[in-house]
Amino acid sequence: MASKQLILFFGGLALFAVLLTFGANFFLRRIHVEPPQPFTPLPISSGGSQESDDGGMFQIQKGTVDRRPVRYGPDGFSPRTIAIHESDDLGCLITVINxxxxxxxxGASPHDPAGDPGANYGEIAPGKAGVLDVRYSGLTEIMLHNHASPAHEFVVTYGPGCD
Known part of the structure; x- marks a missing residue:
């Protein structure tokens, strides 16, 4: 008698599992999911200027001005520390002027001659500027450097909205 009850119990359990599987499959197939949109980088603005208007601001495109660019010269980066906030002119992006x-x-520090960790930001030509997204998940700040002169470093601290 106990074995008959055991067979009925496991048979019922198997039937329940089969019904649950088919039922879930039936309902999940009815859910319409849009395919993810392909990543498209922001277009490069032809209306931007590579020149500083008054030495204190750098115009990225008409109407957008970065009041806190990082400049790179023979002595390294200036300023050597910068805090970014979501409410800044470019949000959590930074402008680096070469x-x-x-x-x-x-590149992200520490320097590695074979290739620095983190994103590849490409090269910024002399006299030109680059807009970089230097946010990395789980960090509150990051140290960046010139790959050709690793001693030239600066620190970006993530403020509200950029962490």
Missing amino acids: QSDAPLKV
Whole structure:
């Protein structure tokens, strides 16, 4: 008698599992999910200026001005520390202006001759500027450097909305 009850119990359990599987499959197929949109980078604005208007601001595109660019010259980066906030002109992005005579490749510290950790920001030509997103999940600040001169470093601290 106990074995008959055991067979009925496990048979009922198996039937329940089968019904649950088919029922879940039936309802999940009815849910319409849009495919993810492909990533498209922001277009490069032709209306931007690479020149500083008054030495204190850098115009990225018409109507958008970064009042706190990081400049790179023979003595390294200036300022050496910058805090970014979601409410800044460019939000959590930073502008790096290359005022040196050589291309500038910004990398995350610590320096690795084979390739720095983090994103590849490409090179910034002499006299040009680059807009970088230097946020990394789980960090509150990051140290960046010139890949060609690793001793030239600056720190970006993530403020409200950028962490």
